[in-house]
Structure formats: C-alpha cells, structure tokens
Amino acid sequence: MSSIAVELTGITKRFPGVVANADVNIAVRAGTVHAIVGENGAGKSTLMKILYGMQRPDEGTIKVDGAEVAFHSPADAIKAGIGMVHQHFMLADNLTVLENVVLGNEPRAGGRLDFRAARARIKEISDRYGLGVEPNRLVDDLGVGERQRVEILKVLYRGARILILDEPTAVLVPQEVDELFGNLRELKAEGLTILFISHKLDEVLSVADEITVIRRGTTVATVSPAEVTARRLAELMVGSALPVPELRESTVTDTTVLDVAGLTVTSADGRTVLDDVSFTINAGEVLGIAGVEGNGQAELVEALMGIRPLSAGTVKLRGKDINRMSTRDRRDAGVAYIPEDRHRQGVLLEATLWENRILGHQTKKPNVRGPLIDRRAAKADTQRIVDQYDVRTPSIDVFAAALSGGNQQKLIVGREMSGNPVLLIASHPTRGVDVGAQAAIWEHIRRARAEHLAVLLISADLDELIGMSDRLAVILRGRLVSYCDPKTVTPEDLGSAMTGAGEEVA
Amino acid sequence: MSGGGLSVGVETAPTPRKRRIRPGAYWLAALGAIAVIALVRVLTGATDLTSRGTVQAALTAAVPIALAALGGLWSERAGVVNIGLEGMMVLGTWGAGFAAYQWGPWAGVFFGLVLGTLAGLLHALATVTFGVDHIISGVAINLLAPGLALFLSKLYFTNAPGGGQKQSPPLTDAPHVTIPLLSPGLRSVEDRHWWLVSDVAGLLGGLVTSVSLLTIIAALLVIGSVFVLWRTPFGLRLRSCGEAPVAAESLGVNVYLYKYAAVIASGAFAGLGGAFLAISSSQFRDGQTGGRGFIGLAAMIFGNWRPGGLAAGAGLFGYTDAMQLRGSDAVHALLLLLGIALLVLAVVQFLSGHRVIAAVAAVLGIGFAWWFFATDALPPELVGAAPYVVTLLVLALAAQRLRMPKADGQIYRRGEGG
Amino acid sequence: MRRLSLRAVLLGLAAPVGALVFAAAVCSVILVVTGHSPADVVDSMSASLDRPRTTVIAVNNATNYYLAAVAVAIGFRMNLFNIGVDGQYRLAAMLSAALAGASFMDGLPSVLRVALTMIAAVLVGAFWAGIAGFLKVTRGVSEVISTIMLNAIATALVAFLLNPNRLAVLEGNDIHTPTITSGGQVPGIPYSGSSTEVHGLILVAVAIGVLYWFVLARTRFGFDLKATGLSESAAVASGVSVKKMVLASMLLSGAVAGLVGMPELLGGAHSYSLNFPPGIGFIGIAVALLGRNHPIGMAFAALLWGYLDASSNGLDVAGIPKEIVAIMQGVIVLSVVVAYELVRRYRVRLEQREVGKALGTIKVPEVVGS
Secondary structure (H helix, E strand, O other): OOOEEEEEEEEEEEEOOEEEEEEEEEEEEOOOEEEEEOOOOOOHHHHHHHHOOOOOOOEEEEEEOOEEEOOOOHHHHHHOOEEEEOOOOOOOOOOEHHHHHHOOOOOEEOOEEOHHHHHHHHHHHHHHOOOOOOOOOEHHHOOHHHHHHHHHHHHHHOOOOEEEEEOOOOOOOHHHHHHHHHHHHHHHHOOOEEEEEEOOHHHHHHHOOEEEEEEOOEEEEEEOHHHOOHHHHHHHHHOOOOOOOOOOOOOOOOOEEEEEEEEEEEOOOOOEEEEEEEEEEEOOOEEEEEOOOOOOHHHHHHHHHOOOOOOEEEEEEOOEEOOOOOHHHHHHOOEEEEOOOHHHHHOOOOOEHHHHHHOOOOOOOOOEEOOEEOHHHHHHHHHHHHHHOOOOOOOOOOEHHHOOHHHHHHHHHHHHHOOOOOEEEEEOOOOOOOHHHHHHHHHHHHHHHHOOOEEEEEOOOHHHHHHHOOEEEEEEOOEEEEEEOOOOOOHHHHHHHHHOOOOOOO | OOOOOOOOOHHHOOOOOOOOOOHHHHHHHHHHHHHHHHHHHHHHOOHHHOOHHHHHHHHHHHHHHHHHHHHHHHHHHOOOOOOOHHHHHHHHHHHHHHHHHHHOHHHHHHHHHHHHHHHHHHHHHHHHHOOOOHHHHHHHHHHHHHHHHHHHHHHHHOOOOOOEOOEOOOOOOOOEEOOOOHHHHHHHHHOOOOOOHHHHHHHHHHHHOOEEHHHHHHHHHHHHHHHHHHHOHHHHHHHHHHHOHHHHHHOOOOHHHHHHHHHHHHHHHHHHHHHHHHHHOOOOEOOOOOOHHHHHHHHHHHOOOOHHHHHHHHHHHHHHHHHHHOOHHHHHHHHHHHHHHHHHHHHHHHHOOOHHHHHHHHHHHHHHHHHHHHOOOOOHHHHOOHHHHHHHHHHHHHHHHOOOOOOOOOOOOOOOOO | OOOOOHHHHHHHHHHHHHHHHHHHHHHHHHHHHOOOOHHHHHHHHHHHHHOHHHHHHHHHHHHHHHHHHHHHHHHHOOOOOOOOHHHHHHHHHHHHHHHHHOHHHHHOOHHHHHHHHHHHHHHHHHHHHHHHHHHHHHHOOOHHHHHHHHHHHHHHHHHHHOOOOOOOEEEOOEEEOOOOOHHHOOOOEEEOOEEEEEOOOHHHHHHHHHHHHHHHHHEHHHHHHHHHHHOHHHHHHOOOOHHHHHHHHHHHHHHHHHHOOHHHHHHHHOOOEOOOOOOHHHHHHHHHHHOOOOHHHHHHHHHHHHHHHHHHHHHHHOOOOOHHHHHHHHHHHHHHHHHHHHHHHHHHHHHHHHHHHHHOOOOOOOOOOO
C-alpha cells in the first residue's frame, strides 16, 4: 500500500444560499489515478478549485503528503506540487507556447527572462513525455489536441507531482482519449499522482485505480473499478438509475421541413469552415449531427439561424427559400433555437424570467401587441411555461441568474417550444444540466417530435445522439462525411467516423 | 455595463496573418516616407516641412504625447483601458508648476510624476478593486482632475509672483544639449536644399541641436518600456494580465498586483508627460494639456499597442502640431502628404484583397490631393484636428492590422473565471 | 421593471445617498486641509438657494444636463459609450444657430422657424454620432475612441466655421453667429422674484424624458435595446440585428445630443459663441451614471448638478475656489459607480440565496459574469 498523496477531510464549502460541498472526504494514494465522478452540478469542480487554491473551504482540512496545508492562491498549490489541467484551456492566445508555459515561473538571467534556458527545458520535457510541443509557436495557431498537451506541459514544467485533470476528455474523440490515457499511464509510471474528474463512467472504469463518487456535494463512496459495474456507479452517482436517451416508434413523415443544399461558409480569415453541406429533415424526424467540436457544427447552426452569412448554397424551410431572411424572420417562420451556450446566447442573466420569456419571441403573441410589449400576457405565459416545464423557481420576477443551469435550460426549452415551431435547432440541449432536467428535456423533444416537429440535434454526448436521433450524420472539417444508422452504430464506430479514421465505416 | 462594450462589427476584421515584418522593412518605410516628404518639399517649396526648426518643435510637441501614449500602453497591456490619461496629465502640469517655480525643474518633474501616480492609483482602485467600468472611471478622473488643478491653482498661484488664478509663475526649463561638431555640420548641408540629403540633414540636425534633457529621458523611457514589458518576467506577467487574466491567475500570478502596477505606472507616465509639457512651456496654465492625453491614446492605437509604433505616432502628431507654428506653406503641404499616404494605403489594401477599403482610401486620397491643388492655404483651425482625423482614418481603413490585448477593457474578478 | 418593495427602494437609494455623503466628506477634508471652513461653503451655497435667480439658473442648467444625460443613457442601455455627446451638441448648436440667425428665416412664421432650427440641430447631432455608429458597424471601430476623436474634430470645425468670413459675425470683440431675431426665439417662463426666466424648452426636456421611458419600458425596440445591452450574444441569437441597433441607437443618441444646446440657444443666448458652455456632454455622462439611466433618477441628478453649478458662483466671492464643487462632482461620479457595483453584486447574491432557500436546493448557481 503506497502512501497517501492528498487527503481531504470534512471539506465544506457554502455559497450564498447553497452548499456546494458538504463533508467531503477523499484519500488519494500516491502514484495512482484516482477518479472523481459525479453528475453535473454535484460539486466536483468546486472541490477541485478548493484543492487548487482558487477557492477556500469553509470547513475541513487538506493534507498533501501527510502535511496539512492551507492554500490562499494557486501559487500555494503549485508550490505544494499540485498542477491543474483545466477543462477550458487557460492559455493566452497572443503569447507564444514558451511564454504561456513559463508564465509565473520564469527562468531568469540577471533581471531578464532567460529565453534560452526556458526553450531548452520545454524541449526536454516535451521530448521525455513525447508531447511534441514547439516552444516558439503562437498558441493562436494551435489545434485543440496541441493546446491540451501545452496545458499538460505547463503543469509538468512546474514540477507538479499531483495532477488534477478536470473533464479532460470533453473535447476529445475516443481515439484521442485513448492517447491521453496512454500518457496518463506513463505519468503514473513515473510516480505521479493523478486526480481525474469525469462524469463518463466507461472512461473512468478503464483508467482509474480508485473511484470516489460525489452526489449532491458530498462523497458517497470510494470504490475500486474491479469491484463495480457502470450500472452500479451510475446508481451511486444519481441515487437511482440513469435516464437513458431513446426514441420510441418512428414518427418520421414524408413532408420535408428543412432542405439544405450546397451550404458553404467561409470564415473572416478566408478558411472554408463549412463545405458543400446538404441534408434534409422531415417533419417528425430528429437528425443528429456527430462530430468533434470545432468541425463546423457551430457555424452550421449559425448559418441556419441567419447569424452567419453563407458564401454558397440554399436553405429552404417548408419549400420556401429563407436564404435572405434575417434571424428574426426565420424565427417568425417557425424556427426554434436552443443555443449551445446557455449563458452567452440563451438567457439574459440579469433580467427577470418573464423578460427572458420574451427573448427570441419579441415579435410573437402573446408577448407583444404591435410594436408594444404586452407585459401582462407575457407574464401569464411565463407562468404557464414554469408550470408545464417544471422550472423550479419561487417566482417569475427573479433574475435568470438565480436559477440553476437545469432550470434555466428548461425555461429555454419551454420558451422555444412555444408558438408551434416547425423546426427545432437544438445545440447541446442537455449540456451541463442535472439528470432530472436531462430526462425532462429529452421527454419534451420526444413529445414535440411526435407532434411532427423536425429537429436538428447537435451534441457532443454520443449516447444522447445515438439514443435521440432517427438518423445520424457525421461532420468532419466542415463536410458531412457519412451517415450512420443510430439503431446499429456503436459509440466506437461513431468516434472513428468523427476523426476520419473510419470514413469507410458508415 | 460591462467593460468590453459591444463587439459588433469586429468580426468583419479578419484575424491578421502571422507574417513577421522584419525591422529592416520599418527603416525602409521610414526612409521612403522621408523621400516622399522631401519630394513634396521640393515641389511645393515649403522648406519648413523638413527644416531643423520644425523637427525641434515637433520633438518638443511629441514628448508629452509619447509619454501619455506610454501611459496608455502600460495600462492597456495589463488589460485596463485608461481614458483618464488626460486628467492625469492635467494633474502633472499643475504639480510641475507648483514645484518647479519654487525648487527648480527637476522638483517639478518629480511632483508631476507623483500626482500622476496618485491619479493612477485612484483609477486602479476603481477599476481593479471595485470592478468599475474602465471608461467610466476614466471619464470621472477627467471630470475631477481639471477641477482639482484649478482649485489648487487658485489656492497657490494667485498671490505668487508672476502667477495668477489660472497660471503658475514662470518656470525654468530643463537644460538643453547640443552635439558640438555635428550640429553646425548638418546645418550647412541642410542649407543646400538638396533633395533627400538636405532633408535628412535637417531631420538629424533637429535631433542633435538643443535637445532638452527631458526629451532624452522620454526616449529612454520608451526604450526601457520595450525592455521591461517584453524581456523580463515582470513584463510577461503584466502582459498576460491583459491577454488572459484567468490563465495568469491559474498559474499563481497575482493579477490584481500587476494590474495595479501597470495602472499606477500609467498614471506616472501621464503625470510625467504633463510635467514635461508645463516645464518645456515654462509655465503651468489652466487647460494647457488641450486634449494631449487623448492624442496620446490615439498615438498608442495608431502604434498598434507597441512602443515603437506609439513613438512613431507621437512623432507624427507632434509633427503636425509643430506645423501649426511654422508657416502656412508647410501646413498646406500636409494636405498633399495625407493624400499620398492614403493612396499608398489604397494600393496596400488592394494588394491584400480589400477592394472596398482600397477604393474608399483612394477616393479620400484623391480628395485630399485635390484639396491641396484647389486651394492656396489650409485654415489653421483645421490643422489641430489632424491627429484625430489621421487616427480615425487608420482605424477605419487599416483596422485589420491592429491588434489590441485580448482582455483589454474587460473587468476581471479573482476566482470568478473558469 | 420589477415589483417595488421597500427593500428594493432602500437598496436603490443606498448607493446615491452613500456616494453623496462620501463626496461631501472628501470635500470637507480637502477644505479643512487647505484652511477653509466647510461650514462657510454650506452657508454660501444654501444662502444662494434662497435667491430665486439661483433656482432659475439651476433649473436651466438641469435642462441642458438632462438632455445630455438622456443622450448618453440611450447608448449606455445597450452598452454603447457615446463619449461624443459634447462634440455632437456643440456642432449641432453652432450650425443650427447659424441657420436660425440667417436673414432668410425672418420671413417665416415663428413656429416653423423654431421647428426648423431644432430639426437642423437634431439632424446634425445624429449625423455626427452616426459617423461613429457607421464606423462601428462597418469597421468595428470602438465608439469610445471614435467619439473622442470626433469631439476634437468638432472643436476644430466649430473654430473654423465660427469666423467672420464664414458663418459668424464680429461684434466688438465677440465673435458669434448672427443673433436670432425675436421671431425665432422661444419665450421663457417667468419665475417670480427673478429677472431671468426658465427656458421654455424645458418642456422639450420633459417630453424627451417621457419618450425615453416609454420606448425603453414599453416597446419592442426598447426591449431589443436593453437585451443587446445585457448580452449581445443572446440578443443576436434572439433575432436582434445588433448592427441595426447600434446604428439606430447612435443616431437617436446623437439626435437628442443635438437638442442639448437648444434651450440655451433659443431661450437665452440667441446666438452661438465660444461662450457656450463646453463639457456638457461629459456632465451628461455623470448625470446618467448618478441617475442610473433611469428617466426620473436622471432628472434628480440633473437638478442636483444644476444646483451645485448655480450655487458655486458665490463661493469665489467668499474666497473659496468654486472648483471645490467640480471636485465634489468628480468624487460623486466615482463613488456612485463603485457603490452601484457593490449594491448590484449584493443584490444578485441575495437573490440567489433566497431562491436557494425557497427551493431547498444545494445546486451551485453558476457564477454571474460581471
């Protein structure tokens, strides 16, 4: 039995009105991969921020290598040998890899930054772990995989012995995940300790030596992967069985709702981000788009919504060319939209729920009468949504910011389902919401599909895509490269298609 | 109101291509510019375009602008927009007036610097600690500073010998230096009026004759800023706060500390700029800065948030400033210069595929050239607008080459990112 | 937009009142340190309030400031900084004064003359602000920078045009635009005890305030404007054309800015000269901030500012530099924005706590970006 590298005892952290962590106890053995699993909002991220000195616990103690520590900032955590690879990359785009890596820990020669020494050290680490990082490149020029390797190098450069990886696989396809896990095993072999945060159970089972489950802010169990099944883990995580995304009998009709032909989009810097994309969606059909993030999904959605101009191609809604329509006209024509980034695009955080009800529906009844806002009717309809979609809120007069992510998302779904839309563009509709909200949102999509709604579903969650789609298309480098049948395809096959490794699969 | 403002329209400016321009190219461009100016000088007979006197006046005018611009650079590189530069400069002019008439120019420099520093501290307190919108804090400082300066001026200068309610007693200027042999030698070459040769001689002559020590200090500060911001760990951390403060925080950089340092330094530079202005004009006067803080901001933007660029911008704006004082011929010739510059820009933009911008630049360029040929003189009132017009034109026609720090103007709060 | 409760009102008042108290304290310290008595200042300023003339001047000042504040607030509500109200107002006042004073106008009926003058001012103001709006939507130029530049260019233009060879006349040592004859003037409202009258165009300021409230609170356009201000990306996703909104609000802001000089021009000075007060655009920013962009809040703030300015004139006589008032105003602006920011954060947290309590949840509400 090896020694304990990190020990968290009785950690409690309160935020105004909520308890994010309550009496968390974890012991991580040195030289192991220790996974921490829990559903969205269970308090994993807060816990890791505490361990990394970004937030301070209200109660409890942290011990590193047996000695009690109190971190006031990440600098203290770094000194104690803890490094963190963040889910959202923490890189300055306009600085070079070298500058990003040495920042805060620069080699000096006299009063200057010793660029020569820094370059040599980065090369050395990069070569030792086979990271292939080039110190002089601008981060702006790097791809997703490269950026993650720079992040790992940053941590190793600081001599970290304990690595925290926060949802590192969220942006990776299965094949890249395997590579990452290879790296992790190598790091473990060198004696490093790894804390691996995830909510993807199969990944956790394959890489972890021990697994701690967090539910509603507290640790409920620590288990060995050999002793549990994914099903058992899921039950520990949510206290019941996980909801399964699945469709019942087909409701596909033969009326074409959306007809996209030859859609091409060029970005401001001249790159083709969508290349000759064509597809149709019929009433009562869900078309899923699978792809590694950044392969044109966001651009596709924006092009369909009229937010991004097309360089070529046509978009027809129920046979009518909507190419030249503004976003508002498209919404008026019956396009509903669940945007991928709830906080940035979905709600006005510092506006009331009923004002958020109007958002996106500024031209439609019951919100407006002519050019004027009809407050009374808008409020009444907001109350209807809150009731029907089970939005947990004390009143419709609170700010959207006061609601949890799941409840915000339910409000958005309810709003977008209002006014009898014919097409729903749903971009990551269940991202970052708890399982309860997830199940509810799936149910609403199923119900709308039964009522002949056409749905374009974009998601990074392969299970969701496979379970909720009538047809699946794979997008790669801005092109639709293949179609799969969700009834027969496995996540692994889909992953191959998404990376281009298996273009022949389909 | 969040600090970033609306980003609308920004997406029309494509990300700049990563093509490193070698330093030699800058020298070549500068020489080309001088050649064009020399040509215009020969064609129009406006000898003041490149005379030693003009260069000297331009240098004196450029120094306060350059210092304000440096102030802007330091602050914005750390992600804090500082439009309070103007107010900070005003305090600098008063501080210099107060100390210099009693204890000599160097005391004036020191006092101006101290007052600017305090104003910088106030801006840092508001923007960094309290998370107030940067623009609003800057506007407030610009409201506060002139009132404070005039209040203090009435208090301390009204009864001072040679002073008044709105002006200080006369101040002694800082010492000036001339390089012995070189200066008269260049003068004799300049007097020949050879194309390009005499122009370069006039330019160099202005740089070696009766140069204020204050000017030399300012030049050293620009060079020092390059070194500190781009060659030291301190500078890297400071810039990281302007590019990605959350990333910097995650690596243990104390973002507040560096922002404070940068904004305080920004105030110090602006205060210094004000002090130099008062001392080189031998008096503090109410309203003396006349928008130079804003011109400094413009020079920094013109210079693409880089020290070399802002020095060039300050030089250019100082030059137009100097032109106002030198005969109307030279001022008139500026129209032709602006026209030619726009036509060059039109060609550059056309070659990089921006047809519309090129066309607009060409039309404007022809317009200015036509204005030159159709008139005999440029009304002096309009010359003062030159720096502002030039900056607007640069922003409107060459904006895709500008790149400001990514998190500039955004409000950062510890522990709220990621 | 939310139901009024006692606590909401108290929270709303805490910031401005706190800022005023703080500013008064800072100024007292400055006065004491420089050997003056704060009590003298209070005496002098409150004594001047007893004079009806001071009240009239204060109200007239406030009229100008209020219009400038509304112009600024239109931008603020959608996150646009129209720093250029000052230049827009001066250029508009100067050009419309030249029009109003032109001899061909003498023949027209009075109502038409006044209307034409004001329309000219509105158009010039909108045009000058529109340049900044145009540059922003077509080239992405920050309106902060472009309006600062346009202010300076307006100064140069006004200096250029205000020349006897161009639009002005020389009368003794004064250069001004031709004096507007009585048919083009707007009569004032008499105020008992004062020879100076209240500007008749104060009614325009009131109307603009009501219109501002109505458009923002009750119309789709106002909703789009506020939504854009709260979150540009969410507004885009909701179908708002942000470019159109930027252009529209810059034009509207400039149009109101164009009106700023009208009460003074048509009701007091009757010609434009360099004596026209500069800096009203910046005062407008201060008043909009203090009044939280709220139509009534800004009215109170404008009156406060107008009164401070009107009553400061007596201070110089009392041997205290009247700039102490300018210092006080600067401190008010800085401290009020700090106070509002603190109250805003407190309010969001309070609400999250209450929602948490009401639902008995332990979910972490995601942090609100500021």
